[in-house]
Structure formats: C-alpha cells, structure tokens
Amino acid sequence: MSHQGQTTLDIEADLEVKYQVDITNDIFNPENPLLLKNVDRDRPAGKQLVVLDAALSDVYSEPVRSYFAAHGVDVDVLEVDSGEVNKNLDTCLAVVDALESSGARRQSNPPIAIGGNVLIDVVGFSASIYRRGIPWVRVPTTLLGMIDGSVSAKTAVNHLGNRNRLGTFHPATQTIVDTGLLVSLPERHIVNGCGEILKMALIKDSRLFSLLEEHGPALVSSGFQEAPAAEVITRAIDGMQSELRVNLWEKDLRRIVDYGHTFSPPIEMAVVPELLHGEAVAIDCLFTALLSHLRGWLSGTDVQRIARTMHNVGLPLDHPLFYDLGMLEQAMQEARLHRDGNLNLPIMRQIGVCTFTQEVTKDELSQATALLKALANSAGEDLPEIAAQH
Known part of the structure; x- marks a missing residue:
C-alpha cells in the first residue's frame, strides 16, 4: 500500500516450536542415552559444554565427566554459583564466554544446563542471545525446576532489583527430568517445590x-521417592504444559498460571535470599485464597485446608511484607504494568477452579491481611473458624 511516497509492507511469518520433555531414571549411567540425544559426535571440533550448579559440584561433577568420557565426548564443565543474588547479567556473560571458548555451534552440541531454576533460567537466557539464539538442553535438579521450569519457554535474569526483568522466550530443545536427582536435595528445597505444586x-x-x-x-x-510421587509430579507437569502450550508466547495476558505471582514477586526480591521462590508463591496463593473467601467464593473450610496443607509440608504461611499494604498495592501496580494495564489477578472460585478479577480494594487487602495473621498465628493447628465476610 502506497500514499504520497509512503509504503507499508505487511509481513507475517509462523514460528514452529517443537521440544521434548523426557522423564527418566539414572541419567548419568552411561547406558542411559538421553544426555547424548543432541550431541553431534561425528564432528569432533569443539567441546560439549555443561553448565553445572556449583552447589552440586561434589555430587555431580565427576558423574558428568565420567558419562561423557565413557562415550568419547570431550566436555567442558562450567560451575556457576546459583541463587537469586547471582541471577544477573554478569553470570549470563560468564556463560556466554564459556560458549565462545568451547566452540559452541549454531545448531549441534547445544549446551546442557544442570541445576535449579535459577541456573536454568540464566543458561537459557545466555543461549537465547548467543549468536542470536542457539539450542540448549536443561536438566532440572530441583523439584521446583521439574514442576515450574520443565515445560516453560521463558528465560530471564534479574535486573535493577526486579525479578526476571530481562528475558526472552527460548524453550530448551530437550528437558530431562530424573526424579532420582532429588535424593541429594536439601529438604527446604523439596518443600520449596511444593509451593508450585500447590x-x-x-x-x-x-x-x-x-x-x-x-x-x-x-x-x-x-524426597519424592515414594508413592504417589510419580503421579504428583506428572500431574503438575502435565497441568503446566496444558496451560502453556496454547499460549506459549503469552499473547494472552490472562494466565491462570500467574496465580501466586501477583503479590509475591516484589516481596521475594525485597528479601532475597530470605524467601525462596516457591515459599513466596505459596504465601501469595494463601493470601489470594483469602481474597476469594472475602468475596464469598471459597469456603472457610477450604481456606483452612490450604493453610493446613502448607503447614504440614513445611511451607511458611506468612511473611511480614504480606502485611504491608503499601507493598501489596505496589505489587498490583507492577502486575498491571507487566500485564499491559490490566490486573488480571487469578483468583479461585473453588479448589481446582480459577477465574480473574481486575480490581482489589484497599479494604479487601486490609481484611485479608487480618485473616492471614490469624491463620499464621495458629501455626496451621486448630485454625480459627473464618466467618464469611460477604
């Protein structure tokens, strides 16, 4: 179309996305071929880069090296300190430098990230910007990573005190889930993953x-090694993928998987590393359940069931910043910016059924904080009956 020397060209292209999630056992056994699925052994130039969470060095560094040695693959292992305080551009650039020094190619021998969600996010982001994007493989070693990150297309680092402020959509070509890796995980990190399952x-x-x-x-x-661990993990992963696959690029900003992620992000970042991600999400889940109860949707009995379940698995029921109305209002404002002007707050109608609301009043926030304090003070036992307030 032209008008007085102006030309407009309409360009439309489809992006095909295809990636796999493999659920296996004994991933570092040389007889398990999954880590080799994307390794090109026909061209020896360059090395296979493995980025390993430094906290796991004592446990997995030798098995990783032995695995690739058994298959004649030259490997570089980069150990990276994880945790939210290291989820930044400096860590990202260290991974980029390792990609460069290992001779990473545009398509073959993609880097393999082995660690928790933070490390996986950083490596994914690094892969997405190196040579304008190369494939990568992720092996989550935490319950949170297996539930929350195994099917996600998002990568990110924190910036200017904001969680995941810089990021891309760049799903891993392959994700390998081995629940046997959870055996070496500290109990708090098992509990942390329960926040996303919840x-x-x-x-x-x-x-x-x-x-x-x-x-x-x-x-x-x-450590999720006994029944019904397999069903719990599979249901959580399948539920996540069923939501993400139809909206992978987040063109629709009304996402029920944002439940627990409206009030928690600025609170989590304000106290790093005091609250882990799953812990902050769980408190947000409970707080939002109280908002639902105040509107007459969720019964007091169900709110108590949620709080008692959290307490029984070891999740915190509150944090002082969840009583700070200014912080809660700031969180909603940040959510509106992130969701293009709309609050799009996911809120339960009942356990297992979610809808959205576009406004939460200061009075509702105040009442919800009072109820949260009552629940937390009971430590999950003999929870006070919550009278309907609608």
Whole structure:
C-alpha cells in the first residue's frame, strides 16, 4: 500500500516450536542415552559444554565427566554459583564466554544446563542471545525446576532489583527430568517445590490438591521417592504444559498460571535470599485464597485446608511484607504494568477452579491481611473458624 511516497509492507511469518520433555531414571549411567540425544559426535571440533550448579559440584561433577568420557565426548564443565543474588547479567556473560571458548555451534552440541531454576533460567537466557539464539538442553535438579521450569519457554535474569526483568522466550530443545536427582536435595528445597505444586493444584486440579493434602509430609520426608510421587509430579507437569502450550508466547495476558505471582514477586526480591521462590508463591496463593473467601467464593473450610496443607509440608504461611499494604498495592501496580494495564489477578472460585478479577480494594487487602495473621498465628493447628465476610 502506497500514499504520497509512503509504503507499508505487511509481513507475517509462523514460528514452529517443537521440544521434548523426557522423564527418566539414572541419567548419568552411561547406558542411559538421553544426555547424548543432541550431541553431534561425528564432528569432533569443539567441546560439549555443561553448565553445572556449583552447589552440586561434589555430587555431580565427576558423574558428568565420567558419562561423557565413557562415550568419547570431550566436555567442558562450567560451575556457576546459583541463587537469586547471582541471577544477573554478569553470570549470563560468564556463560556466554564459556560458549565462545568451547566452540559452541549454531545448531549441534547445544549446551546442557544442570541445576535449579535459577541456573536454568540464566543458561537459557545466555543461549537465547548467543549468536542470536542457539539450542540448549536443561536438566532440572530441583523439584521446583521439574514442576515450574520443565515445560516453560521463558528465560530471564534479574535486573535493577526486579525479578526476571530481562528475558526472552527460548524453550530448551530437550528437558530431562530424573526424579532420582532429588535424593541429594536439601529438604527446604523439596518443600520449596511444593509451593508450585500447590499453585497448580489450586488453579486446575483438585485431585492433585488432595494428593498433596494427604501425602505431602511423607513425600517431603522421602524426597519424592515414594508413592504417589510419580503421579504428583506428572500431574503438575502435565497441568503446566496444558496451560502453556496454547499460549506459549503469552499473547494472552490472562494466565491462570500467574496465580501466586501477583503479590509475591516484589516481596521475594525485597528479601532475597530470605524467601525462596516457591515459599513466596505459596504465601501469595494463601493470601489470594483469602481474597476469594472475602468475596464469598471459597469456603472457610477450604481456606483452612490450604493453610493446613502448607503447614504440614513445611511451607511458611506468612511473611511480614504480606502485611504491608503499601507493598501489596505496589505489587498490583507492577502486575498491571507487566500485564499491559490490566490486573488480571487469578483468583479461585473453588479448589481446582480459577477465574480473574481486575480490581482489589484497599479494604479487601486490609481484611485479608487480618485473616492471614490469624491463620499464621495458629501455626496451621486448630485454625480459627473464618466467618464469611460477604
């Protein structure tokens, strides 16, 4: 179309996205071929880069090297300090430098990230900007990473005190989930992953909530190595992928998987590393459940079930900043910016059923904080009956 020397060209292109999630056992056994699936052994030039969470060095550095040595693959292992305080551009550039020195190619021998969600996010972001994007492989070693990150297309680093402020959509070509890796995980990080399982249960899977409610303490104490761990993890991952696959690039900003992620992000960043991500999300889930209750949707009994389940698996029920009305209002304002002007707050109608609201009043926030304090003070035992306030 032309008008007085002006020309407009309409360009439209489709981007095909295809990636795999493999669920396996004993990933570092040389007889398990999954880590080799994307390794090109026909061209020896360059090395296979593995980025390993430094906290896991004592446990996995030697098995990683032995695995690739058994298959005649020359490997570089970069150990990276993880944690939110290291989720930044400096860490990203260290990974980029390692990609350069290992001779990373545009398509073959993609880097392999082995660690928790923070490390995986950083490596994914680095892969997305190196040579304008190269494939990568992720091996989550935390329950949170297996639930929350195994099917996600998002990568990110923190910036200017804001969580995930810089990021891209660049899904891993392959994700390998081996629940046996959870054996070496500290219990707090097992509990942390329960925060994301709780979120998925509350927004769309009442069966998953019942499993966590009944078996949560035993799952935590066994490191998710006993029944019904497989069903819990599979249901949570499948629930996540069913939501993400239809809106992978987040063209629709009304996302129920944002439940628990409206009030928590600025609070989590304000106290790093005091609150882990799943812990902050879980408190947000409970706080938003109280908003639902105040509107007459969620029963007091169900709110108590949620709080009791959290307490029984070891999740915190509150944090002082969740009583700070200014912080809560700031969080909603930041959410509106992130969601293009709309609050799009996911809120439960009942356990397993979620809807959205576009406004929360200061009075509702105040009442919810009072109820949260009552629940937290009971430490999850003999929870006070919550009278309906609608």
